[in-house]
Amino acid sequence: MTxxxxxxxxxxHKRFGDLVAVQALDLEIARGEVFGLLGPNGSGKTTTIRMLCGLVLPTSGTAEVAGYDITTQSEQVRRRIGxxxxxxxxxxxxxxRxxxxFYASVYGLVGRDRDERLAEHTDALRLVERLDQRAGTLSGGWKQRLALACATAHRPDLVFLDEPTAGVDPAARRTFWETIYELAxxxxxxxxTTHYMDEAERCQRLAFLSRGHLIGIGTPxxxxxxxxxxxxxDVFVMLQQRDEAAMPVAAGRS
Structure with a gap:
């Protein structure tokens, strides 16, 4: 069985006053899938993620994350995500260290369970030799790896990576994506979510949003x-130009 x-x-569906941020979104994401949610600024990505995290209630429609309803079981949802x-x-x-x-405790891991999980986790993410180093002294790539370790310490069913490689050098980005696939x-x-289209092409499937609508989904x-x-x-640029052209012109501008 699948x-x-x-x-x-x-x-x-999510509406803020007269603004429709997300419109009639139908979406399914499989266990172990690396899924990209893409679109220009204002396309509805952030609102979608906030609803899936149980932080914002939808205006209508339904959604389940890890088997829990985002509206009635938001606390359970938050325990199963990173x-x-x-x-x-x-x-x-x-x-x-x-x-x-700290983050493992926030997610509910304590005592021996926490220590055993972190020992295994830091080894898998190659952080063991840096356990006693202050986070503020790490390079961008190592901070990125530590942040991912913190977000996945509790073995979540789903982890959201919101522009995770912004400002990181290409070598660190490649290493990070290898780690993503190991997790998957x-x-x-x-x-x-990413604005690096070379990274988008590494996803197994993509969904493109535009002005709150899902307008394309599938493999790259x-x-x-x-x-x-x-x-x-090319798809991203096309949507960006279309959305910009559809925006109302500010008063006093031609």
Missing amino acids: AAPVVRTRAL YMSQRYGLYDELTV ENLR QQGTTVLV AEVVQQFGARTVE
Whole structure:
């Protein structure tokens, strides 16, 4: 039997006053899938993620994350997800070990379970030799790896990576993506937002949003074909230009 999807939305809709941020979103993301959520600024990505995290209630429609309803079981949802942003959220004055212990505790891991998990986790992410180093002294690539370790210390079903490689050098980005696929192979679903289209092409599937609507979904090759483009970057530029052209002109400007 096919495992139930980790993310399932049906007609998910979010309105802020007169602004429709997300419109009738139907989406399924499988366990262990590396999934890219893409679109220009204002396309609805952030609102979608905040709803899936149980932080914002939908106006209508339904969504389940790891089998829990985002509206009625938001606390259970938050226990089964991890979140990493481009700002990392690390405590610079704490060591790598202290950051990991803190975040593991926040996610509910304590005592022997926490110690055993972190020993295994730091070894897998090659952080052992830096455990006593202060986070603030790490390079961008190592901060990135530590932030990912903090976000996945509790073995979440789903981890959100929101622009996780912004400002990181190309070599560190490649290493990071190798780690992402290692996590996925262990069964963690990874949802990524990125403005680097070479990274988008590393995702197993992509969903493109535009002005709150899901307008393309599939493998990178399938999405490119849907839009009659040559590359994923061409699709992104096409949508960006279309959205900018549809924006109302500010008063006093032509």
